[in-house]
Amino acid sequence: MVTRRSLFRSASVLAGADALAACAEEPASPDYEQTASEIWRASAPAARPPGAVARELVRCATLAPSSHNTQCWKFRLAPRSIAIRPDFARRCPVVDPDDHHLFTSLGCATENPVQAAAAHGFMAHPVPVDQGVDVVLEPTRPAASARFQAIMLRQSTRGEFDGRPLSAPELTQLSQAGTGAGVHVLLLAARPAMEQVLALVASGNAAQLRDPAFVHELKTWIRFSEYEAVRTGDGLFARCSGNPALPRWLGSPLLDLFLTADAENDKYARHVRSSAGIAVFASERNHPQQWIEVGRAFERFALQAAAMNVRTAHLNQPVEVPALRGQLAGWLGIAGWRPDLVVRFGRGPAMPRSLRRPLDAALQQV
Ligand SMILES: Cc1cc2nc3c(=O)[nH]c(=O)nc-3n(C[C@H](O)[C@H](O)[C@H](O)COP(=O)(O)O)c2cc1C
Incomplete structure (x- = not known):
């Protein structure tokens, strides 16, 4: 995935970008910081009726x-379970033609309530169903992890x-957290191995940026301004x-002008070389239920990292x-498995x- 940093790489563009952002923001911008704080507020365990707990999960x-x-998810509440299903209206057919990332994202959305349920007094049992998961909830003594x-x-x-x-103990904790049913995580912390992955990232980035359909799809998910980000709540x-926030009428043509593989690859080099390591997730089967497990x-892995003040970012x-x-599978010696995700990790701001x-945009009451 590319970003807009390259737009602002040259000094002349950099000098003007913040000033432009200041004077060209759409009027009546909602407060981004306030919206973000409300979204990311703590999930305080409290005595609530079961329906309210499920909604909090x-x-x-x-x-x-x-x-x-x-x-790309939908949820439905039942008396003792939460149904999690894909929202195919939110798929990305160019970067993700087989919906691998879509089902992987669904798996991420399954793991959070599994981790949160215990804190709210429920044991969560994820049950695979056709095209999704039902998280079945059973009362237990509350314990926040x-x-x-x-x-x-x-x-x-x-x-x-x-x-x-x-x-070494931190790497072991990450490795244990990132291992799942049919899912393996390979941690690369040696510099030559990380450089090998960086070379693949660079050639993948160049290939994606040469594809107008990829760039077009990416642009539809970029939220150039605070106004756009708060209005949609996604992307x-x-x-x-x-990158600085700019109104779409300015940010979009600048992206077309300044987004280059070289500038993006310079950024990825800095990102990889400042990381403690790279995790490659790979799975034994190539199937939507397996991608949910990924x-x-x-x-x-990401939650364990965050709990240790370690940050993560994708290089997919x-x-x-x-x-x-x-090529990645061959180089790692895992031919026959599917490499699913490439994630760098380390400490930083x-x-x-x-x-x-x-919440109600994705929640359907039964
Ligand atoms: C399956 C999957 C693939 C992703 N691929 C990329 C990627 O290639 N590049 C990137 O910068 N972020 C990637 N992300 C991260 C998302 O962009 C990110 O989760 C989203 O913007 C929400 O931000 P947050 O993770 O900070 O909450 C990916 C996330 C998932 C679950």
Whole structure:
């Protein structure tokens, strides 16, 4: 996935961008920070009727990561369970033609309520069903885990990290969190291996940027201004990738002018070289239910990382471009498995929070 940082790489553009942003923002912008704080408010366990708990668990589910922040999920509440299903109206046919990322995102949205349920006094049992999951809830004694607390801390942090390695026990905790049913996580912390992955990221990025359909689809999910981000509650807000907010009429043509593979690849090089390591998630079967398991394992990994003050960000080009996916599997010695996700990790400053749609946009009452 590309970002708009390259738009502002040249000094002349940089000098003007913030000033333009200041004077060209749409009028009556809602308060982004206030909206974000409300979305990411703590999920305080409290005595609530079961229906209200289930609704709170769905709120936790919607805080999960999703490809392009499409929030490609629907929820339905039943007396003792939550149904989680894909929202195919929110698929990305160009970057994700087989819906792999869509079902992986669904898995992330499954793991959050699983982690949150215990804190709210329920044991959660995810049951695979056709095209989704039913999370069945059974009363238990409340117990809030560090991964539950981390739901509100986790973010995809598209910035530079501090370059420091993680300790062996920290890597072990991440590895255990990221392993699931038929899902393996390979942690690469040696610099030559990370450079190999970076080379695949760069060639995937160049291939994607050469494809007008990819760029067009990406642009439909970019939220150039605070106004756009708050109005839609979804998509990729410019500031979450370290770029200034601009109104679409200005940001969109600038993207066309300045987005280049070289500039993006320079950024990815800085990102990888400042990371402590790269995690590659790979699965044994190539099937939507398996991709849901990948999402659950990745989300546990991201929550465990957040609980340890370790940040995560995706570098998925090598798994999105089919030819590179095969190369990655061959190089890792896992031919026959599908490499699902490529995620860098390390410590570093937070970025602005991403937004979510209102709960009722994805929640259907039965
Ligand atoms: C399956 C999947 C694929 C993703 N691919 C990318 C990617 O290639 N590049 C990227 O920067 N973020 C990627 N993301 C992260 C999303 O863009 C991010 O989760 C979303 O914008 C919401 O932001 P948040 O994670 O900070 O809450 C991916 C997330 C998921 C679940």
